[in-house]
Amino acid sequence: MSMRRNVRFHHRNGERRLSVSSDVSDVPSEPSSPGGRNGSVSKQSTIPEEEKPALSEYEKKKQAFITRTIWSFVMIAVFFIALFAGHIYIIGIITAVQIVSFKEVIAIANIPSKEKNLRFTKSLNWYFLATTMYFLYGESVIYYFKHILLVDKVLLPLATHHRFISFILYVMGFVFFVGSLQKGHYRFQFTQFAWTHMALYLIVVQAHFVMNNIFEGMIWFFLPASLVITNDIFAYVCGITFGRTQLIQLSPKKTVEGFIGAWICTIIFGYFMTNMLMRYKYFICPVNDLGSNVLTGLECVPNPVFTPHPYSLACIGLDKTIYIEPMQFHILSFATFASLIAPFGGFFASGLKRSFKIKDFGESIPGHGGITDRMDCQFIMGFFSFMYYHSFIAVYNATVGDIIETAINGLTVDQQLEVVRGLGKYLYNQGAALECLAAELKR
Template sequence: ETDIDDRYGDLDARGDSDVPEMPLSSDRTPEILKKALSGLSSRWKNWWIRGILTLTMISLFFLIIYMGSFMLMLLVLGIQVKCFHEIITIGYRVYHSYDLPWFRTLSWYFLLCVNYFFYGETVADYFATFVQREEQLQFLIRYHRFISFALYLAVIVLNVMKTAIPQDEGFLVPISSVICNDITAYLFGFFFGRTPLIKAAYVLSKYQYFVCPVEYRSDVNSFVTECEPSELFQLQSYSLPPFLKAVLRRETVSMYPFQIHSIALSTFASLIGPFGGFFASGFKRAFKIKDFANTIPGHGGIMDRFDCQYLMATFVHVYITSFIRGPNPSKVLQQLLVLQPEQQLNIYKTLKTHLIEKGILQPTLKV
C-alpha cells in the first residue's frame, strides 16, 4: 500500500481553483403564497411565509403524535432519509465534474446498510412475538450482524472497484502480492518445512491456555486458564458426501469443528482482508500524507501495519456472534433474577406457553 501511495499520490493533487463552487439553492416557495404575498416587501413576505409554514409543521406534528408511536417512528425515519437526500444532492452537485461512478447509488445503499444494522434489532424487539412465529424472518434476526457486515463490505468493495486506480493497478498489485505470498509460502514449506502445520496445531491445542479463556477465580485469588474445552475443540466424526466416500474410501472423517470455521476465516482474510489496506490508502491520499505516523522507522505508524487487522477483527467478532457463540444460559438467568417478581412471573408464563406449543411440556389439566 505504501508503494501505491508513492506511485499514485499525485492523482488527487488538485488545487483549490479546480474544486467546483457550491451551487445556489433554488426557491421552493409554493406559487399560491407567492401570488398572495406579491404586494408585500421582501422582509414581510419572508415573515408571512415562515409563520404560515411554521404553523403548518406544528399542526402536522401534533397530528402525527395523535396517530401513535408507530407514526412517530416513520416520521423519524422520513426525516433521516430526507436529510441524507439533501446532503447527497449537495455532494453530487459539487463533485459531478469529477465523474464519480455510482455516487448516488452507493450512497443510498450505504444508508440502507446503516439503517438495517441500527434498526434491525430494535424492530425485532418491538415485534418479538411476530418474528418468533415467522420462520422466514428468524433468519434475518438470527444472523442480523453478519448480514449487516456483509452488506457493508459490499459497499467497500464496490467503492474500490468503481474508483480503482487507472489500469486497475491499485487492485491487481495487492491481490497479486497475496497470491504470490501464498505460493511462496507453500514452496518454502515444501522444501524446508519439517513439521506439518496440522500436527503443530494439534500439539498447541493440548495446552489449555490456547483454547481456554483467562478467568479470575476468587477462591484461589488468581487468574486461571483451566476449563472444559467447548465442542469447537473436541474431535467429532462427520459423514462424507457420496462422491468423497468413493474417492477417499471411508465413510467418516474426524475433525475439530473449529477447523471448519477456520475455512471461512481464512477465506475472508485472503479475499476481503486486503480491502482494509485499500481503504486506509484512500484515506491517506485524501489528506495528502504518505503514512499515518513515523512510529516504526521505514514502516510508518502502527495504523499502517494494522489497517487490515481492524477489518479482520471486525469480521471475527461478527462471525463468532452469528455462527458460533449462542446465548449464555447463566447470563440470561442472572438478568432474569434482577427483574421484579411481576416481570419474572410474566416471563415464566410466556416461556411455559411457548414450551407447550412446542410439545415439550404437557398442558396443565384444570380440575
Template sequence: MRPKQQAQVTAADDTASEPEPEPKPVDRKAKLRSFRVRTISSVALIGGFIGVIWSGHVPLMFFILLLQFLVARELFRIAYVAEKSKRSLPLLRTQQWYFFFTAVFWLYLRFIKNNLLVEVTSDMTLARLFVWALKHHSLISYSLYMAGFVGFVLSLKKGLYLHQFAHYAWTHMIILITTVPTSFFVSNIFSGILWYVLPAFLIVANDICAYLAGFFFGRTPLIKLSPKKTWEGFIGGFVCTLVIAFYLSAYMSKYKWMTCPRKDLTVFKGLDCTPDDVFIPATYTLADVRDLLPPAAAEYVRLAADRLPLPPQVRAAAADFTFTVAPIQLHALSLAAFASIAAPFGGFFASGFKRAFHMKDFGDTIPGHGGVTDRFDCQIVMAVFAYSYYWSYISKPEVTLGDVLNAATKLNDHDQILLVGKMANLLAAEGLIPGSIVDALRQHLGNHFTWEVPDS
C-alpha cells in the first residue's frame, strides 16, 4: 500500500472511531426569551381580536378578508420562489390577485346578499344600482372569472408555458385551501357573532394550552412533521379546551351582541332578539344528552350503556341523575373536540408544506409566531366544520326579511307590483297602515287589483 493511501485509510479509521458529537443542550435563556415574545404577541393579538368583535359584524367580515389577503400574499410569495423563471412572467401578480378578489366577490355576496338587500331597498338609487347585480350575481362572478381566464391564455409566452401554468395551478390551489373555507365564517358571523368567535377562540385556546402543556411537561414526540409537538401537549390542550369551551360558551350566551343574528349591514348598532332555545339553560337527564347526539352515535352510546356490567343501584342512580346546562355548552364540547383532535392536522399539514420548501415559518408578520398562515392554518380547517355543524344541528328554518326580498326580486315586474298591492291591502286590513295608502296605490297602478278598502 502506498504511503498516501495508507494515510487516507488511517485518517478514515480515526474518524470512524471518534464518537458522534452530543446534541447541543437547549439554550434555556433563548427558550424563555421566545416564550416571553410569544406571550406578549399572543396577548396583543387576543386584545385586538376582542376589539374587532366589539366593533361588530361588518368589521369582523373585513377582518376575515384581511386575514385571507395576508395568508394569500404569503403563499403567493412561496409559489413565486418555487416556480421562479429566469425571465419575468407577464402579469403574474395582477392575475393572482384578480382571481383572488373574484373568488371573494363570489363567496361573500352569496353570504351577505340578503343583508345587502335590506340595506339597498331603503334607498331607491342604491336599489336601482344593486338589485340587478344581486339577481345576476352568479353570472357576473363567472363572467369575471372567464375574463381572467381569457387574459391568462392571451398572456402565454413561448418558453414560459410551464412556469405560467404552474403559477395558474398554484393560484387556484391557494384560493381553494384558504379563501374558500374561511369564507364560511362570514355566514356564521351574521347568524350570530358567537358562531364565529367561539370556534375561533377554541382554536386559539387549544394552541395556547397545548403550547403551555408541552413547554412544561412535554417529553414524548407526537409527530415527525412538527418535532416540537408532544403527546403531553396534545392531551393537555384537549382537556383544557373542553373546560374552556364549556364555560366560555355559557358566558358568551348571556350577551345578545354575541347571540342575535344581524339582518342588515349596520355598524355599532345594538341588537335585540328573543334568545334562541340553544342559549337557555334547561334540565337534562343522561338519556336527554344521548338524544342530542347524531342518531348513529346515540345508538352506539345506548348499546354500550346497556352492555355495561353495572349494578342495578348504579343504573337507577344514572337514570335519575339530572343536571342543568344551556344546550350551547354541550354543542361547544363538540366544537372543542374537533378543535383539539382534528383541527391541529391543519397545522401539521402546514408544517409538512414548510418542510418541503425548507422554511421555518411562512413569514415574520407576528413576532414569536411567524407569518399569519402559521396562526391561521387550523382556522382554515375549523371554518368549514363550524359552518357545517351550525347548519346541521343549530340552525332552525325561519323566514327573514332578507329571504323575502331575495325571493321577491326573482318575480317578474307585474308580480312584484301585485305583491306590493296585496301586502298593502293586508296591512290596511290589519290597521297597520291607513287605507289612504291603498287608495293611492290603486290610483297609480290602475285596475290591476280589486280590493275592499277598509275605512282609514
C-alpha cells in the first residue's frame, strides 16, 4: 500500500509514536485548517479505499441537500422563536454567534504543532475575546440602562470606572503576551496576536453594533438581517434564471444580472416588510424592559420616522398631498446597501478562505459549513444599520438616565440633595403625595 511509505516510527524517551508525513505538514507557511483537516490522520484513514462503501455522486448531492434543508428550517425556527420570545434571547443568540465565529476565524490560522509547544497561545486568544466583550457589553448596558446602574451601590463603581477597568484588563493581556514570547516562535506568536485582533475587529466589534440595534428597537435588527437573506436568495434565483456576466473572480457563480435583479427584488421586499413591521410597537419601540416579549409588547412614543408625513405633489404638477412614513424612503438606503455593499463581506470571506485553501470556516452547522459562512454579510450590514440610524433617524432627547448620570458625575453630594429637595417641593406643589416620593427613594 502506497500509504506505508509515509509512515515512520519515532522513538522518543522510550515511547513509540506513529507519525505521518504529508505535503501539507512539510510546508510551514501553510497553516492547517479547522478540525485538523490538514496534517492529521484519523483511524479511519488507515482503511483501504476499496473497503469503504462508495456513494454515487447523485447520492452525495441528495444527502447534502437533505441535510442542508433540514438545518435551514431548524435555524429559521430557532430564530423566530427567539425573536418573539424577547430581546434577551436574540441577544443570547448574537453572543453565541460572535463567540463561535471568533473561534472559527482563529482556527484557520492555527498551527497545532506550534501551539502545542506554546502553552498559553489559545488561552490568550480567549482572554482578549473576554476582555473585548466585557468592554463592549458594558458600554451598551451603561448607555441604555444607566438609570438602573447608577443608582445601585454595588454597580455604581463598575459603571463609572468601566472604561479604565477594561483598559487595565487589556494591558494585563498585552503584558502577559510580551512576557510569553519564546525564541524560535516569534513569527508565529506575533501572527497569532495580529490575527486575534483582526478577528476581534471584524467579528466582535461589529456584533457589538448589532447588539445596540436590538436595544434601539427590534426593527433595526430584524429588517437589515432579513434584507441580506432576501438579497442572497434572489441573487441565486436571478443568477440561475438569466445570469450571463461574471461579477467577480472571487465568486465565479455570482453574475451581474443576478446582482442587479436581487437589488430590485430586495427593494420591493423591504418596502412591504417595513410597512408591516411599523404597525407593531414591539418592533419599533426601544427596549425599556428586557423581560418583554411579543405577547406583553412594548409601549413608547414612536419615532417620527414611523409617523405619516404630508408630501405635496405640486412639484410634479399635481394638486394633491399624500401621506407617507419617512421610513419608506430610508428603506431604499437599507435595501441598496444590503444588495450592493453587504455582499462584499461575503466576497471578503471567500477570498480569506481561498488564501488558506479551505472550503468553509468550520462545520458548526451541518450542510452549511460554519457560523461565519452564514454571517459574513450580516456583520457589516449590522454595522451600517447602527451608523445610519444614529446619523439620520435617531432622536436625541434627554432621558432619565442622562439626567441621573449628570447629577452623579457633575454635582457634589450637597448639590444632589438640593436637587432632590427642589424636585420634592415641586412635586408637592403639583399635588403629588410626599409619601409616594419617600417610598420611591427607599426602593
